[in-house]
Amino acid sequence: MGEFWPVPDVLAFLAGRWRVRRSVRDRASGHDGRFTGTTEFRPLDGGGLLHVESGTFVWRGVARPAERTLRFLPGSAPGTADVRFADGRFFHGLDLSTGRHVAGHPCAADLYRGEFTALDAGRRRTVWRVGGPAKDLVLTTDYDRED
Known part of the structure; x- marks a missing residue:
């Protein structure tokens, strides 16, 4: 994937409903999982x-319902966002003005490194690499x- 689609306003770009397909590879155990579902970005009061x-989410042949909630708030620079967990803790920044953004997030002794890419007006990809003593994903x- 060498082509990125510049996004001048990440919040405007994300707004709406998206189909989601996620693969999860545990490099330590060799197990694979997959998530299929939807993500919806709804307006928050106050921006x-x-x-x-x-x-x-299907892991080792067992299907389970899965969900998560995050808040994407206006970032410090125009067109960017601060991504926060549902409880308000900071997760990572997001700036797709070049069509690509790399972010890190420490979680206990593990490090999450995310690469976010916009492919066009209706397609995007996120790749998280998680490494540390507890995880290799x-x-x-x-x-x-x-929509």
């Missing part, structure tokens, strides 16, 4: 977007706009 993801998520 920003509420990110609500729900679907089914690669999570690749493809998003396709529904």
Whole structure:
């Protein structure tokens, strides 16, 4: 993937509903999993977007419902966002003005390194590489706009 699609306003770009397909590879155990579902970015009072993801996660042949909620708030620079967990803790920044952004997030002794790419107006991808004493994972998520 060498072509990125510049996004002048990440919140405007994300707003709406997306189909989600995620692969999860545990490099330590060799196990693979997958998530399929939807992500919706809804307006928040006071600005920003509420990110609500729900679907089914299949791990080692067992399917379970899965969901998560994040808040995408206006960032310090125009067109950027601060991504926060549902409880308000900072997760990472997001700036897709070049079509690509790399972010890191420490979680206990593990480090999450995310690469975010906009492919066009209706497609984007996120790849998280998680490494440390507890985890050795690669999570690749493809998003396709529904609306």
